[in-house]
Amino acid sequence: MRCTMEELWRHTQQPEQHERWDLRFSSIRYLPREEGEAQRFLYTTRIGFGLAIRGSGATRERTGPDGVRVSALQFQSPQRLSLIRSGAGFWRYEPGERPGELRFLTRYTYSTRFGASGRLLDRFVFRPLMGWATAWSFDRLRLWLEKGWAPELTLRLALVYAVSLALLSGLWLYEGLVPKLLLPSSEELRLLHGLGFSPEAARMSLAALGLGEAALGAALLLGRSARLLRWQGVLLAALAAGALISRPEQLAEPFSALTLTLPMLGLSAAALLAQPFVPRAGRCRRQPPSASEAARRRADADSPLRSRSGADGSHGAADIPLDFERSLFDDPSSR
Secondary structure (H helix, E strand, O other): OEOOHHHHHHHHHOHHHHHHHOOOOOEEEEOOOOOOOOEEEEEEEEEEOOEEEEEEEEEEEEEOOOOOEEEEEEEEOOOOOOOEEEEEEEEEEEEOOOOOEEEEEEEEEEEEOOHHHHHHHHHHHHHHHHHHHHHHHHHHHHHHHHHOOOHHHHHHHHHHHHHHHHHHHHHHHHHHHHHHHHOOOHHHHHHHHHOOOOHHHHHHHHHHHHHHHHHHHHHHHHHOOHHHHHHHHHHHHHHHHHHHHHOHHHHHOOOOHHHHHHHHHHHHHHHHHHHHHOOOHHHOOOOOOOHHHHHHHHHHOOOOOOOOOOOOOEEOOOOOOOOHHHHHHHOHHHO
8 A cells, every 4th residue: 555654554553433434333432541451443334225343343553673563453343233242353564565655454263153063154155255355344444544535435426337337237138138139029130121131130140149248247247347348349339330230210119228228328337437446355465475585584583473374455365474463462572
C-alpha cells in the first residue's frame, strides 16, 4: 500500500474507521481500559434477515526495533448462531520493497461449533467466503488510502458492477438457451431466412448462435474482463443491425431487437464505468511464500518480527507462528 504507517494504523485501529472498510464487521466498539491492559472490544456482524452475530475480543500491539508493527487479537462469540466459537490472529504492518510503500499482512485461525457438520460447512463454504471477504476488504482499504475513494462509494459501485454484470450475463444465457436451443423461435428462424439462409442452414446457424451466446454469458460472469465487455457490446450492435436489416418493419413493433439491445448496451456501459472503482480480492496475495522466498526474507531480517506472508493486503499464512498473538497477551514486556 502506498501510504504512511500512521495513516494505515489509524484506518485499521480506530473502530469508526475500521468498520467502514471491513466487510466482516458491521460495528466495533472499544471498551474502557486501564493503562497497560489489552484493549477489549465488542463487535457485531449483520448477516441479513434481521440477524446479527455479536462477540467480544481483546487486542494488543507491539512495535519492533525496525519499525514493524504487529496488532494481535483474540475473539469469541457465545451465540449459538455463530459458526465461530473463538479465534485469534494478527495484523502486521511493515515497510515495502520500495520507498513509500507498506505491506499489510494478516493471519488468523478459529474453532467452530456444530461438530463435524460445522467443520464441513467451514471448509467448503464459510472459510472460502471469509478469505474472500478479507482480501476484498483489504483492497477496499487500499483504494481508500491510495486514491481517496470512500469505502461507501466503492461498495455502491461494486454493487452496480455486480448487478449490471449479472443481468447482462443472464440475458445472454437466456437468449442463447431458450429461443435458440431449447425452444427454437420461429421469429429467430424467419430473421435468418430473410438473410438468405436455407431452412436447414437456418436451424444449424441458430443452434450455433445459441451456443455462442450462452458461452458468452458464462464468460462474462466468470471472467469479468473489461475487454470482453467491450467486444460483446460490438457483437450486440452487429446482431441488432443484422436483425433490423433482415426485417426493418420490426421497428414499429413493441418488442424488437432494438428494445433488447439498447438496455443490454446500457448495462454494458454501467459495468465498464464502475469496474475501475471496484475492489478485487484477486489483487491480494492469498498464499504463503515459497520456501526459497521465505528463506530469503528470513536472511534479510534484522529482528524476530521481520517476516512476511505476501504482497499488499495478503490473507494467508505468514512465517509468524499462529500462537504469536498469545505472546503479546502473555509477555509482560509488551504491556
